[in-house]
Amino acid sequence: MQFKSMVISNVEVSPNYFRMRMSAPEELASAVPGQFVMLKVNDAIDPLLRRPFGLFDVGSFVPEYAGCGTQVYCEILYKVVGKGTKILSALHHGDLVDLLVPLGKGFQMGPAGEEKVLVGGGVGLAPLYYLAKELKQRGEKVRLFAGGRNRDDVLCITEFERLGVETYVATDDGTLGERGFVTQVLERHLGTGMRIFACGPTPMLNAVAKMSQKLGVPCQVSMEAYMACGVGACLGCVMKGANHSDETPDYRCVCKDGPVFDSFELQWS
Amino acid sequence: MQFKSMVISNVEVSPNYFRMRMSAPEELASAVPGQFVMLKVNDAIDPLLRRPFGLFDVGSFVPEYAGCGTQVYCEILYKVVGKGTKILSALHHGDLVDLLVPLGKGFQMGPAGEEKVLVGGGVGLAPLYYLAKELKQRGEKVRLFAGGRNRDDVLCITEFERLGVETYVATDDGTLGERGFVTQVLERHLGTGMRIFACGPTPMLNAVAKMSQKLGVPCQVSMEAYMACGVGACLGCVMKGANHSDETPDYRCVCKDGPVFDSFELQWS
């Protein structure tokens, strides 16, 4: 879908991290966790391209003001890293942005009864919140392993806990949770009968993918790539598939075939 | 001077016409009526170039809030015509803009005792207000002839009258003042012992310049041109001087040699 969305709120939840709620049409309620939005931050040519963000939440509320019934919204959680996100962070209630959403392939939640293990690094937590919400709604047992460089990078943990998710935190500098990599904490807990859903920096995903393959635990990873179109047309966002070689190339579009992949679909270094 | 200026206010005074007040350093108090500012409407590359605007007013006030003594300001009066002015019109108190000011050569007020005749069309009234203010401060007799397509184009007449300026208005459609061109009204009043100061669309200036030359009344005109640098460096804003010919070219920079010229300096068609 493509539509003009009104910014409902845009709040700094941690230094340099913002959570933005935007109005959406009713159909968006069927978006799958792991899908993403492509957002044009202004209607100028600077920045030129849309920016991709995972769906942090989708829901609905009844606005205070008259004349609007139930309002469906979507949320993103983003870190200010450059030109586009800086402009985003200055938007206010009432501003309009142009959205493409829901894009890509989301998480497959798997059979009931497994333990659902969510692993997120920094802003990689964003799509996991919407996933956790949906999983809890299905009555699943959900554990979250959250990592970051320091406490400011570990976002919205209270929100996860409010859903009933058991959370484990690790930071590089030990300012929150254990000191070290979240993958170390994860390794201690991991066992059969679990299913992993991971999103974060590539080195983290790399470690998680390898760990899961060793233990035979099914694992889905949400990847990032530089994107232009978001719809599988420009072929800018490709990643190497598991069987890729220079002779028999096998590229996957992160925007269309992903951003969520089964870890064994991709080539890990 | 180049400085960052804070927008103090930005008000729509007539449909599509805005009056914007911006903070300025003390030295600006010595700016001459007819000089102009080059304003960068944002810090993006779209739009790329600064935009030129005549000084509508320069003054000072004591802000309500503590910690700032007398605050010098400058004002511009602008019409929303394109990309840059549209962005300008959305600025609020507290926003910052980058200014170059005062630029160019302003009006020479001439000896005391003459009748000062101001002729303005549409947004061409902008620099005449600051001129009228300075002339009245010197105790001169000032008459204003203001024209426009319709009543909405005839700006800030009350402000001129409040200064003690006698005003005559003409509009193309007769919705304010006489119906017709302001130059027709002017022609009936014009006589010796007067000095003309004109700003507005080129056809109007053309008519005024010719009229003044016929009657031998000294006349200064404030010109417009597409500008890039505003400081006489790019040679983009030139106009033909009176003696210009293809063989003996004589170009004048509107930004540096003008924007105010004695009418006989230029070539009229």
Add this chain to the structure above:
Amino acid sequence: MQRPDMSVVLAGIPMRNPVMTASGTFGYGAEFADYLDLESIGAMVTKGLSLKPKAGNPTPRIVETQGGMLNAIGLQNVGIDAFIEQKLPYLKNVNTPVIANLYGNTLEEYGEVASRLDGLAGVAGIEVNISCPNVKQGGIVFGTDPGAAKEVVSLVKRNTSKPLIVKLSPNVTDVVLMAKACADAGADALSLINTLTGMAIDLDRRRPVLANVTGGLSGPAIKPVALRMVWQVAKAVKLPLIGIGGIMNGRDALEFMLAGATAIQVGTASFLDPSAAQRIAQEMEQYLVEQGIESVRSLIGALEA
């Protein structure tokens, strides 16, 4: 006033309006079906097709620049056979002409792809991308050498009965010379411009941003160069032209028509707005209505210069 006549005929291909989608920016059409009505635009051009499937370049392949973007996709495509099997059936059901964009790494490949496409129902015409290096000739780009371009175009012409559009590279000293060479060799229409070769550098990593080091610049940044080239070629060559380069809205598109284009292509704009092609056609029509212009064809080459 009745609705203005937006139709044009390009090298024998009738189109409901002058708006085409540019090769490589519209996938194989289906990718955009959710965002616009594929039957609202003039024509669709496919991603560049080669004889064999092509993997393209390593990543990163794209980067934004000021007012534009660089791409070094490396002409990744499914290959001509997969196109015919997997993509064309869908496109046949869309009532909009499909132009197959093709290229080769050698002279012979150009000829083979062209003959493979010849006679295929559902392909209204072919557009030959000559901005490719000739691997057999030390990598010199076909489209920057009039002799090589002439050879490619003549060969393709012999291998096709379809309308033949040749897409010109802007990375040349004299685009008119190239246009004339292609015209002489039998092109039925020319499209211009392809991307300008550019580069972006990651200062902190001290490396080129693109894995391929250089890439093709597209988007609003290149529009002035594209307009200039269309205008130059229109004055010198009698073939119908397709204007391409930084077209973002209806006004941009009409400017290219004034400069001499019979049709235009929308490229990068489809990334910013997947409905761009349809929107641009609407904006063009709207402008005609406002100005009381009866036929869009009356604007072709109507620049007073």
Add this chain to the structure above:
Amino acid sequence: MQRPDMSVVLAGIPMRNPVMTASGTFGYGAEFADYLDLESIGAMVTKGLSLKPKAGNPTPRIVETQGGMLNAIGLQNVGIDAFIEQKLPYLKNVNTPVIANLYGNTLEEYGEVASRLDGLAGVAGIEVNISCPNVKQGGIVFGTDPGAAKEVVSLVKRNTSKPLIVKLSPNVTDVVLMAKACADAGADALSLINTLTGMAIDLDRRRPVLANVTGGLSGPAIKPVALRMVWQVAKAVKLPLIGIGGIMNGRDALEFMLAGATAIQVGTASFLDPSAAQRIAQEMEQYLVEQGIESVRSLIGALEA
């Protein structure tokens, strides 16, 4: 850490930092004295000088485009004699090297302007603009033909003892070929790029915006093309290079140095911000401080590609 060493020597001209102002965008220096410290930058390049005063083109001469601007000033300048009499005395009192940019409408004029400048105190070097049409040869641009460029540069070389910089046109198929021709002919350094030829159209009036129809595109839009050309030339030619094209800040400038430039020129940026040249030098230094880099010279050509 002590302050990084920002100095470079360009073809024998010592500069306090690599930031020069680009010809035609900085007047004759004095115009900017209110906005920056002329003694804070590396060198100043004058507006292009010709034998006789030149009126330039009719107006409009400039227009903004997306991410750039077009200019068709037509090389209006006071002429070499007036420059020496009226402008040079002021510049002599500024402790910053002045490079005289020159051009001619014929081969001979190039030679004459060069010899007029030779031996002049206060002129540290000359930059030859070869992006001009040869009026005697049907208007073909010197800088797009290797033979013509060689002739011009050889002639100027014979007429000057000053460091000789040749400024390359980007409107060519192969900039390396042009660079080599100029190097062979005796250039001491090369500056690139001059503007890309472009055009803008006023849709409503159905006319070109510029009186001259076409103009030169400058600004951020052209930066990727400029970076690419600097990198290509740096790999192929041993001469020191000056990078030009869309440099707006210190990071842009340093990217050009990584690509192989010894110095850079700031053009259009001075219109947006008259203090740009000084600011850019400061931003470059600041970056070196942050990264712990001792000398800016260590970045020249340091791209890993």
